[in-house]
Amino acid sequence: MITALPILVSFAAPASAEATSVSLRYYEDIVSRYHGRPALQQEIIAAQAGYASDDLVPPTGLLLLARQGSAVLGCAGMRIRLGDIGEVTRVFVEPAARGQGVGRLLMQNLESESRALGLTALRLDTRTDLIEARSLYASLGFIEGKAHNTDPYANHWFRKELR
Template sequence: MTPTMPIVISATSPTSAEAKDVSLRYYEDIVGRYHGRPASRQETLAAQAGYPSDDLVVPLGILLLARQGATVLGCAGMRVRPGDIGEVTRVFVEPAARGKGVGRLLMKELEGKSRELGLDALRLDTRTDLVEARSLYASLGYIEGEAHNTDPYANHWFRKELA
């Protein structure tokens, strides 16, 4: 029996090949789930273009990848916002890796990196159909509250104090 390789979480540039690949899979997943069918290439690229990621670099933000060996299992990003708040974005776990704690590892590391950047709280938005995400956020202590943006695809808004 071969031992399982550990899952490693590390920061990466949003312009790296790995980040671009996982970002594309993220958009394919969320656009497809929104429409209830596989997303077309055009729909995926249009959604991706509407949410640029060039600011997911320190000191403006961060992008984390979860890897097991050479395989990217998922990602999570954060943008620094006024008032020492971080806005979580792009939380994604590959379908084959779901239910194995990858999302929790990504979020815990994102919280730690956000504290290192001096942030006091994290906030995020998500959709009603992303049931697993909402469950994860609640289990990590994120509290659902009032809207903090007008994103037309957001139905739920969460916040967690980091202090």
């Protein structure tokens, strides 16, 4: 009987090779879904350039990677905003790992880390076409509400109180 390796979540530097690689796959996925076709390399690079990640490090934020052995299965980031609010970003699970609880594990770890930092709420935005993400956030207690930013690609805004 072969036992599957556990899925472990740990911190990563946004500029690390693993984080850079999973970030490119994240952007490839969301750009492709947005356009309804495979993303062009220049579209992926342009999308990534439009959203900084250098602040996903303490004390301004964090980036988590989910790993199974040497394979990176996904990521989730958080930026600390005014009012002790964490803004969730870059939630992504590799297509081959979807449906295995990786996104839930990343979000639960992100929430735990946010509580440890003394944050009072988490917020995030997403798009209509990211159906699985919206379903995950709702199942974790996030409530859809009014817009908290003007991101042109966001259609849905969620918030979860941590206290």
